[in-house]
Amino acid sequence: MKSLMSFARAFAANIAGHALRLFALFVTAARADWRGVGPEPVQRVYYANHTSNGDLPMIWAVLPAALRRQTRPVAAADYWLKNRLRAFCGRDVFRGVLIDRRPEVNDNPMDKILAALDEGSSLIIFPEGKRNMTDDPLLPFKSGLYNIAKARPDVDLVPTWVANLNTIMPKGEVIPLPLICTVTFGAPVHVAEDETREAFLARAGQALADLRPEDPA
Amino acid sequence: MTQTTMNLALLSLGVCGILVALSILGEVLRARLPAGQANPVLDTYQTRVQSWWTIVALVAIALMAGQFGAVLLSFFASFAALREFLTLTTKARADHLSLALAFFAVLPLQYLFVWMGWHSMFTVFIPVYAFLVLPVVSALRGQPARFLIRVAETQWALMICVFCLSHVPALLSLDIPQMGDSNVLLIAFLILVVQFGDLLEYWFGRRIGKHRIAPELSPKTREGMIAGLLSAAAIGAALHWITPFGVLGAAGMAAAASLFGMMGHLVFAAIKRDRGVRDWSHLIPGQGGVLNQLDSVLFAAPVFYHLTRYIWAT
Numbered sequence: 001m002k003s004l005m006s007f008a009r010a011f012a013a014n015i016a017g018h019a020l021r022l023f024a025l026f027v028t029a030a031r032a033d034w035r036g037v038g039p040e041p042v043q044r045v046y047y048a049n050h051t052s053n054g055d056l057p058m059i060w061a062v063l064p065a066a067l068r069r070q071t072r073p074v075a076a077a078d079y080w081l082k083n084r085l086r087a088f089c090g091r092d093v094f095r096g097v098l099i100d101r102r103p104e105v106n107d108n109p110m111d112k113i114l115a116a117l118d119e120g121s122s123l124i125i126f127p128e129g130k131r132n133m134t135d136d137p138l139l140p141f142k143s144g145l146y147n148i149a150k151a152r153p154d155v156d157l158v159p160t161w162v163a164n165l166n167t168i169m170p171k172g173e174v175i176p177l178p179l180i181c182t183v184t185f186g187a188p189v190h191v192a193e194d195e196t197r198e199a200f201l202a203r204a205g206q207a208l209a210d211l212r213p214e215d216p217a
Numbered sequence: 218m219t220q221t222t223m224n225l226a227l228l229s230l231g232v233c234g235i236l237v238a239l240s241i242l243g244e245v246l247r248a249r250l251p252a253g254q255a256n257p258v259l260d261t262y263q264t265r266v267q268s269w270w271t272i273v274a275l276v277a278i279a280l281m282a283g284q285f286g287a288v289l290l291s292f293f294a295s296f297a298a299l300r301e302f303l304t305l306t307t308k309a310r311a312d313h314l315s316l317a318l319a320f321f322a323v324l325p326l327q328y329l330f331v332w333m334g335w336h337s338m339f340t341v342f343i344p345v346y347a348f349l350v351l352p353v354v355s356a357l358r359g360q361p362a363r364f365l366i367r368v369a370e371t372q373w374a375l376m377i378c379v380f381c382l383s384h385v386p387a388l389l390s391l392d393i394p395q396m397g398d399s400n401v402l403l404i405a406f407l408i409l410v411v412q413f414g415d416l417l418e419y420w421f422g423r424r425i426g427k428h429r430i431a432p433e434l435s436p437k438t439r440e441g442m443i444a445g446l447l448s449a450a451a452i453g454a455a456l457h458w459i460t461p462f463g464v465l466g467a468a469g470m471a472a473a474a475s476l477f478g479m480m481g482h483l484v485f486a487a488i489k490r491d492r493g494v495r496d497w498s499h500l501i502p503g504q505g506g507v508l509n510q511l512d513s514v515l516f517a518a519p520v521f522y523h524l525t526r527y528i529w530a531t
Contacts, residue, residue: 029300031499170310175317178296180304180498 013092024061028181032062036187050126051166073124141201149191156188161211184211221399229277264503287386292328297507298378301497306370311360315351334390343380384518391530395461402459414475418445435486449475474517481516
């Protein structure tokens with residue numbers, strides 16, 4: 001009985017995933033631009049800019065099926081476990097690595113992230129730590145990206161720029177605009193032997209910001 | 218099978234024949250390539266022909282499905298075109314609601330009016346009502362920076378992608394005595410003369426073109442345009458049997474549609490150049506976006522519609 005339930009859950013998650021993907025593609029005609037890497041199924045950490053809650057579904061939707069199945073987003077547990085629908089999306093559809101941000105909880109998020117990498121998954125992370133509401137292209141990165149790069153130096157860190165989503169779905173708006181969203185994957189970065197935390201985070205941030213398309217206006 | 222369906226099927230067969238020839242030509246060129254050698258020009262050509270097959274199939278099915286099919290296909294084409302256009306225009310947070318209204322209210326309403334055949338409404342809805350209301354919606358959110366540029370670009374997007382394109386299915390609601398219920402053939406006529414005019418203008422321009430008409434914008438030449446217009450007129454005359462225009466009238470209408478089409482192409486080249494893009498999107502393999510494909514039809518459609526209406530409709 002239990003296995004039947006978990007089968008039904010996995011099946012429903014697959015269907016929901018396809019529906020979500022088709023919806024994202026229909027609304028935004030989302031497209032991947034593999035500029036610095038190809039869509040090969042090797043282990044990667046895709047680190048992306050974060051302007052909207054649509055960022056994650058968009059990156060997820062443009063990944064080819066084989067890559068999508070082995071890629072898990074790192075996301076905030078308080079957001080994704082807020083209600084049953086979100087929990088279903090966060091846990092079953094996206095198979096998120098859910099991080100508890102509450103200060104009183106004393107577990108180390110790096111443990112969960114490294115465990116996911118060690119089981120072979122690729123990851124999607126948003127190193128700014130929160131949604132960027134400013135006019136700057138990027139907020140300063142948190143240390144997580146550096147810690148991952150240090151702990152697992154073989155994994156490719158792929159800068160991933162999601163364009164346009166802050167116009168498609170700004171914070172506080174209800175109706176998304178069906179504009180075209182392009183997700184650009186840049187050349188992977190690795191931490192150098194003697195590179196400091198600040199230098200590496202700045203370099204990784206620059207590699208991501210360089211992928212930003214020029215402002216049309 | 219009615220006479221109209223019969224004629225549509227004949228036209229589709231003719232176009233398919235041309236596509237078969239173009240496809241075979243591609244394969245012949247491919248076979249003549251030494252093994253393993255890449256040829257990007259040929260690759261693009263073959264992807265384009267493949268996309269053409271899809272477009273021809275879609276248009277043929279839509280036209281055979283009658284008014285509903287034509288309105289539905291144009292509706293989706295307008296949606297895709299508007300999406301490509303507004304992706305590149307100037308916007309601010311304050312425009313979110315007016316842009317949402319453009320997509321989810323103005324666009325469907327315009328096609329509803331076209332479907333109802335409500336001429337006096339669909340010809341003024343966007344130029345008057347949307348023109349007045351959308352800037353108000355943006356202004357109510359109070360963000361003055363680049364206001365005029367923002368509302369003007371949104372209005373231009375609606376005019377070109379929705380208003381102009383909706384004149385294609387609107388041809389079906391014209392009352393033309395000689396045509397009965399076969400107005401759908403006018404759509405086929407318009408698309409065929411404009412698209413073939415474009416293709417032949419390009420072809421002749423590559424061969425005999427010398428004097429560029431707008432060197433900073435596009436490789437279009439005077440010689441290519443004149444040859445393209447004459448070809449369009451000849452194709453129009455050859456297709457006069459599906460129109461109420463007569464032989465000379467059909468040649469003239471084809472030339473007029475083709476002329477506006479080529480000018481539309483030029484205008485769109487200027488916009489793309491300004492925004493620093495080569496293609497509007499990557500929706501159609503080998504061709505770029507829907508707008509890359511439609512730019513000439515967008516300019517030709519309203520002119521073709523009104524000429525037909527003034528001269529031949531009652």
